Structures are given as structure tokens and as C-alpha cells.
Amino acid sequence: MTAYQAPLTDIQFLLNDVFQIDRFNNLAGFADASPDLREAVLIEAAKLSENVLHPLNATGDSEGCIRHDDGRVTAPRGFRDAFRRLGDGGWIGLSAPTEYGGQGLPDTLSHAVGEMFSSANMALEMYAGLTRGAVAALLAHGSDEQKRLFIPRMLAGEWTGTMNLTEPHCGTDLGMMRTKAVKRSDGSYSITGTKIFISGGEQDISENIVHLVLARVEGAPAGIKGISLFVVPKRLVNPDGSLGRANGVSCGSIEHKMGIRGSSTCVLNYEGAHGWLVGKENKGMQAMFVMMNDARLGVGMQALSQSEVAYQNAASYARERLQGRSLAGAREPEQPADPIIVHPDVRRTLLTIRAFNEAARALVLWTSLQSDIAHRTQDAGEREMADDHMGLVTPMIKGVLTDKGFANAVCAQQMFGGHGYIVETGMEQFVRDARITMLYEGANGIQALDLVARKLPRDGGRAIKAFLAEVNGFIEDHARTNDLKPFFAPLELSLSDLDQATSSLMQQAATDLNEAIAGSTDYMHLFGLVALGYMWARMVKTARDKIAAGERSAHLATKLLTGRFFMDRMLPETSVHLARIRAGGRVIMDVPAEAF
Template sequence: MPAYKAPLDDIRFLLHDVHDVAQLAALPGFEDATPDMIDAVLVEGAKICEEVLFPINQSGDTEGVKYENGEVRTPSGFKEAYAQYAAGGWTGVAADAKYGGQGLPESVRFVMEEMLCSSNLSFSMYPGLTHGAVSALLSHGSDELKDRFLPKLIDGTWGGTMCLTEAHAGTDLGIITTKAVPAGDGAYKINGTKIFISAGDHDLTENIVHLVLAKLPDAPGGTKGISLFLVPKYLPKEDGSPGTRNGVTVGSIEHKMGIKASATCVLNFEDATGWMVGEPHKGMRAMFVMMNGARLAVGLQGLGLAEVAYQNALSYAKDRLQGRSLTGPKNPSGPADSILVHPDVRKGLLRIKAFNEGMRSLAYWVGIRIDLEHRHADPAVREAAEDLVALMTPVIKAFLTDKGFDNTNIALQTLGGHGYIREYGIEQYVRDARIAQIYEGTNAVQALDLVGRKLPMEGGRLVRRFFELVKGDVDAAAQVDGLEEFAKPLGGSLYQLQKATMLLAEKGFANPDEVGAAATEYLHLMGYVAVGWQWLRMATVAQEQLAAGKGDKRFLQAKLKTARFYFGRLLPEAATLLAAIQAGSAPIMAFADDEF
């Protein structure tokens, strides 16, 4: 049977020592979010993940959701677990206190999201979609809609969804056909069908609030004609209790490769009553609040699954006796050595460890930037934070899920044949991780967003900010004894990223296929540099604390060793990405269709 323990030691090291979470208490509204309070919240969050949600993860995967008599039923134990989760205030951990939320920093929710995804990804989808709906309503909803819907969404009484995709459209939202017709008194009648709707129907909450993209009768073509509507499953009564059933029905549920305890639905809207969120034809602006938050959350899914897979692969490798060390027996009194003595097994586990810890640091850094963007008093600080969050959002989504899937596969390989067997749990993590590379915009779409939108945005200001941050830390570390071994390779990879950036800028104007052909490699190159930057920061702190005699010596020494592994064995892969980018689009686009 698999096991999971929240990595609280690493989480504390990052929040307190690397990212200075204490700065959040100086932000307006976060005065109570002291390091001690945040620690206490995360300890309790770890308990509910380890003791309530993780035990129903495998059984939920085996049982799956059921579609019976037009209703969707979640697996055994999910309803009880959700009630406990909501009662603890976890559904509104970072939501506005004005509407009943806990009002904690978004960065705290990032940590909680990682632990949720490690313990039970399918379960995390239900409150995760609700959080996205809350964010969109807070940003673009009218006061009337906020007052009417937010309190019950935030306290977990109601759930939320985002309804974008249609069978014929996929990523191309500009060609959706769902219609919205004015019905008087500010309401609209919504007609159309949406597919792939996560948490589209279930029995965890008494009502579900759908945020639906649709077009008005006078809508212009493309995405400029999309509006956003709030469409509840049940029309609320004056007292807020569920009233009559709205015109929203489940056509079917999807039978999927993974996340089987998450209800992925086809939803039919037939004269469903809804209310507009935001302005007419400006629905994408409102939905992007939800989508960008979801993309960051999906990145944390890749990290969370890679973490639980690593824990179980490491435990197996330590216990599994098979073969002898190449340099002589390490367990001479036993029949064999543990497989952890073998270089290839160690290399695989260290690859997971180095990426996981580096990606965790990057994700938490972005989470804190979100808090600074929304709360800091200085407009210049807010602008810089907003720029960096926008730049890193596609990187977090795509790089963390690509590496997350790779890491779950390495973990499975560590277990050999047992990894392929359901009892050991790893095969579920592989299946669950695979969807994260697809939904909320495929990773190829994220790469195009990075190179096509984020790089040229504000005349290149976003990417210049990132380069300056990394270069500043590289230059500083190069002057410190013991840190040159990390600063030098990172500086070289930063130069490679800058070179790739200039190459795309030069070639992209003449031939857009050059940008498209290089996009995925470019995103991964930025991911390697961004994670390397985080490893430089962690190594700097670890060395400082060791020199001062602070902290856990073994923990800090392991950090430095892992940093050496990243810079020596993983960061060199960045050079291959640059070489592929330099090869250009010709080797790809030269093929005629009938030559494939």
C-alpha cells in the first residue's frame, strides 16, 4: 500500500528561509499571517490530507464516479471527507474574509494545493474549481452576484465549475456556438452543450454554480464575441436555499485514463437561466482570471503527484533487496543489497528529487508574487510582481506537469514490475499525472502563449525583469566562496536562454513557423533556468546556515548535494534545447502531408 507524508520540513525551509514569508504580514489585510500562524495552518492542512483524503485516494480511483438516473455520485467516503474539509474552512482558505473566507495569502493556498494533489488529486478538483469560480466572480461579478453567490461558494455549501469547451471547438473558443438570449430582468436563457467539464455534477454540495462562455445574438465573431454567464444547477430561493432545477443536465460522464474519482461531464444547457458576469462580449477577460489561476493549480498537480510518487519509490528502493553493489556488498549479512546502491536507481530518484524541490521553490516564489501583486502598497512592486506572474504562468503549468509526468514514470520504473501493479499505487499517479499536460490549455498552447504573447508583452519588459533577477543572483553568488560551482553553470544557461530569445525575436517576424517550431523547447529552456535559479537561491541559504551553525546540518548538506546534482547532471540538458531551437523550423515544415 502507498503512503504519503507532507514534506513540511522542505516547505518551512522554502517559506521561511528562502522566500521570507514573514514579509506577507506587512501587507494590508495579512497582518495576522505571521510565520507561526502559517506554520500552524499548514500543519493542520497536512493532517487532513494525510489522514482524511489520502486513505480514500486509491479506493476512489477503483470505484470511480457513477452516473445514475441523471445524477452523478462520487465514490464512497468522498462526501464525508468533503464535509469535514469544508467544515474546517479549507474551501475558503485564501478567499476574501468579507464573504466568509479565511483571508489568508494566496501563497498559503499554493502550499495547500500541492499537499491536496499529492494526497488525492481527484478530490482536489472539486474545491479547486470552486476557488476558480470565486476568483472570477470577485474580479468581474456585480455586487448583487457577489452577495448572492460568494458566501455559499466560499464556505463549501455550493460548488463551482468553468464551462468553456465544446466538442467541435476544443482550444479554439472563438467558434463556440452556445447562445445566450436576454430573458428580461437582467437574466438570460442559455442553450448549448459543453464537454470535459470537471466537477460538472456531483453529490458533494447542495448546488453547483457554472460559469459558462456563450455568445449574445449580436456578438461579433471570434473570441471578441464571447460573454460569461453564471448558471446555477438550482435557482436559489430568496433565502439562498436551492429552489427549482435549472435547465442544466448531465448528458454523460467521461470514462477516463486517470482522475477517475473526479466527475468529468458533458453538460447540456436548455433554456437555462443565467446572469452575465462582467460586460457583454468581454467574457474572456473574466474567464482568464479563472483560467490563469487554474493553470497555476495544474502545475501544482504535476508537482504534487511527483512528490507522492517519489516518496513511495524511495521507500521501495530502500527496502527492496536485489543484486549487489558494483563496488562490493553493502549489506553483507543479507542475501542482497537494496536497489538503492545501484547508480541508475539513484540517478532516477535524484532526478525526481532535484526537479521536485526546485519546482516547489519556483511555485512558492510565484505564489508570493501573487500576494505582492494584489496587496503591496508600492505600484512599482505590484507591477513587477504582475509581470513575473504573467511570464511564469505558462512555465509553471507546462514545465511542472511535463516533469511531473516524467517523474511519476521514473518512480514507477524504480519499482519494476511492482510499479505496474495497482496495489503499490504508483501506476495511478502516472495515469493521473497525464491529464495535467492536456487540460487548461495543452502544454504546446502554453509554450505558444509564452513565446507569442508573454515575450513581446510591454516591449519585452516581462522577460527582461526575469533575466535581471537571475543575473543579479548569479553575479552575487560568483563572488562568494563555495557558490561559484553553482553560479557559473547557471550563468551559462542564462546566456543560452537569452540567445534563444534573441533568435526567436529575429526569425519570428520573417517566419512565424520559427516561433511555433521552437516554442516547446524554449519553454523548457526557461524552465531549466528558472529551476536552476531557485537551486542557486536554496544553495546560498544552505551554505549560509551551515556556516552560521544554524538549522539541521544533514538537511542543509543534502540541499547542497542536490544542488550539485542539478547543476552537474540536469542543467546541461539546456544546451540540447538551444541546439534544437537553432535547428529552426525547416526540418519540421519541409515534409509534405503525404510524407508523414
């Protein structure tokens, strides 16, 4: 039986002290999110996570979803009622516009809450997360009528949302899509085709499901330039918002998966279903990327959430599990053995996970704050900088956080020895659930490719130059402070590694693009380490200032020790990634295909 305790102290430290979120009260919704309101929201979210969502995590996994002969799918026991509480409590629309029934609060706060919900029960939170993503796409590209009909009920949790991209023959290469759309005389479209891996595609937790479906209109250009986006409800919606007859979409099957078994992953068959164009014909990818970018940040957060809950249970076990004696001498001689927390390698493992979790949380919230700026500022220059940040950092967050989050779940499982391999401890579920984060919303190799081939050179490298300048400026401002030197010196070295790696990739790409692409995953992880290191530098600087001002707490003292561990033991890995990048890709590409 696992347990979960929301990291409220750390989240509040980041929002209030590190990022000083009240400085952004000029942005819409931020002034409403006063410190007292933020605290109340976070406390209530923690209670819901710990007392309602997490107790359903193991049972949801063991029961899974069930498809019936008539195509209906039922979610695990308790999921419907728990989801109803998310809707009734306003949690789905926490950061959505008030005009559609949302609360208009910062997206940054919504992501902080989302981490808690996902740590507590990742499969259940997926229904809400996908609904928020569909709402975001409709807000950005939907017609006024589509917004009026769908969004209020989605935010209330009465209806849910999905995204339909993948088909049996195409995943990443959406240009191969075959689902077709034929225009009807009434202005709607007839949608026909098959979509696979559709999370939440059929279930019984909501009255209706609002599918956002990519399809190709007859006569459209080939490739992704001919893809359009359609809203296709499971049940048709009357002009007054009431539900009409069933639409032409059905669940052909559900996948029997390695993890997230409480989330229904469906094969959906569209047979002349009524759909309505979202945005313009052949511009579907622009609309869908609103969902995908939000989803990639959300998937990075999911991986962090599994790393966090796995860490909590591993640390608790390490403090309690008696096994062997410390080689330096018995620590608890009155006991038959010492707790395994006395062993240096156990502590190294736990500190590795913890140091990642705390920096990853900061990175997610910092990037969420940039998303808020991009969507809420009236300043064109601020919006451009925030958009640059999102474009550059989002693929890195998805790739690095999910690679490391899964690895951390495995390391946490390792703390249990053989007990971690059996179902009763719950640790193997965290490993299984975390694994999907590396695969969906674009497998991690695709994220690295996107980062290096598209995001890095965009606008002459403006985004990466801005990142390098920001981190370098922070180092120059604080590196001379004596007690900060042990933290800032390693960051300065790693920033130099990133700068050199960036130059090396650009030089390689000028002569042979494969040379640069071969180093894309290493570049993504090098970049990720520096970004996490920058988060640690900011956290350490803030903790040190609070201690100097007279505040004493175990949280601040441990923050400094954990930050020092990251700088000494984890950040130096950037030099390894740099060496691999400089090695180029010739030996990789010279091996003939038939040799594999």
C-alpha cells in the same frame, strides 16, 4: 498500498528562510499569517492530507464516479464527508476575503496547502480547486449581488464551482463556440448548448453547483470578441440565498477516463437554463482568464504533487527492496541481496525526481507570492512587475512542470519494475492521474505557443528582460563566494543560453514566424530549467548561510547535495534546447502534410 508524508520541513524552509515571507507584512493578510499561525495551518493540513485524504485516493480511483439513469452522479465513498471537512475547516477559503467568509491569508500559503491536498488525493482536491477558481472570477468580475449570493456558500463548501469552456467541436479555439445566450425580459439570459469535459459538473458532494459558462449573446461579434460569461447555478437561488427549483442544466454523461476517476468529468446540456451575466457582454474571456491563469498555476502544482507522492513511494521502495548485489561489492552481506538504493542508476533516477520537486515547489511558491503582490499591493510599480512575472511564468510553469511531473511519475513507477505496473502498489495510478495535467487548461504545446508568440514580445519584452536581470543580479552578488561557485557557474552558463535563445527567437520571428514557433517548446523548457536553476541557487545560498550560522541538520546538508546534482546533471540540458532553437523550423515545415 501507498503512503504520503507532507513535506513540511521543505515548505517551511521556503516560506520562512528562502522567501522570507514576513518581509511582505505590508500586504493585506500577511501580518495575520504569523510564523506560529503558518506552522499551525501547515501541520493541520498535513494531518488532513495524510490521515483523511490519502486513504481515499486508491478507493476513489477504483470506484470512480457513477451516473444514474436520472442524471445524478455520485462520487466515490468517503468523498462527500472528506469534502465536508475541507469546507468546515475553512480550507477552501483560506486565502479568500474575510468579508465573504474566507480567512484572508496569503495565496502563497493556500498553494502550499494545495500541494499537500493534491499529493494526497488529486481527484478530491479538484472539487475544491475549481471552486476557488470560480470564486476568483466572481470576485474579479461579478456583481455585488452575485458575490453576496454565491461566494460565502462556495467558500463554506456547501456549493461548488465549475468552469464551462469546451464544446464537442471546439477546445482551444473558443471563437468557434456555439452555446448561445438569449436575453430575457427580467434581465437574465436563456442559456442553450452543450459543454464537455466539465470537471465536477455533476456530483453529490455539494448542495448546489455554480457553473460559470461561456456563451455567445445573439448578435454578438464573431470569434472570441463576442463571448460572454454567465453564472448558471444547477439549482436556482432565491434572493435570500435559499435554494429554489432545478435549473435547465443536466448531465448527459460522464467520461470514463484514464485517471482522476474520483473527479466527475461531465457532458453538460443547457436547455434554456437561467443564467446571469458576469461582467459585461462580449467581455467573457477577460473574466474567464482569471480562472484560467489561476488554474494553470494550479495544474503545474498538481503535476508537482504527483511527482512528489510518486517519489516518496519509490524512494521508500528502493531502500527496502532487496535485489542483486552492488557491482562495487556487497553492501549488506548479511542479507540475501542488497537494497536497490545501492545502485548508481537508481540513485540518479531518484535524485532527478527529487531535484525537480524541490525546485518546482520553490517556483510555485515564488510565483504564488507574485500573485499575492499583484492582488494586494498598493504600489503601482510593484503590481506591474508582479503582473509581468505572472504573465510570463504561468504558461511555463504549466507546460514544464506537467511535462516533467508526468515523466517523473513514470520514472518512479520504473523503480518497482513489474510491480509498478500492477494496481496493488498504487504507482500506476500516479502515472494515470499525472497524465491529465499535460492536457487540460490548454495542452502544453499551446502553453509554449502562448509563451513565445504572446508573452515574450509583450511590452517590448519587458518581462523577460526583468527576469534575466534579476537572475544575473543574483549571480553577480554571490558567484564570487568560493563555496557557491560550483552552483552559480552552471547557472551563469544556462542564463546565457536563455539570453541567446531569446535573441534568436526574436530574429527568427522578424523574418518567418514559423521559424520561431518551431522552437517554442524547446524555449519553454530552456526557460523552465533556468527558472528551476535560479530557485536552486536561492535555496543553496540560504542553506549555506544557515549552516555557516551554526545550524546543522540533515535537511540542509541534503539540500546542498541535491542542488549540486541539479546544477551538474540537469541544468546543462539548456545547451541542447538552444541548439534546437537555432536550428529553426524550416525542415519541420518543409515536410508536406500528406507525408505524415
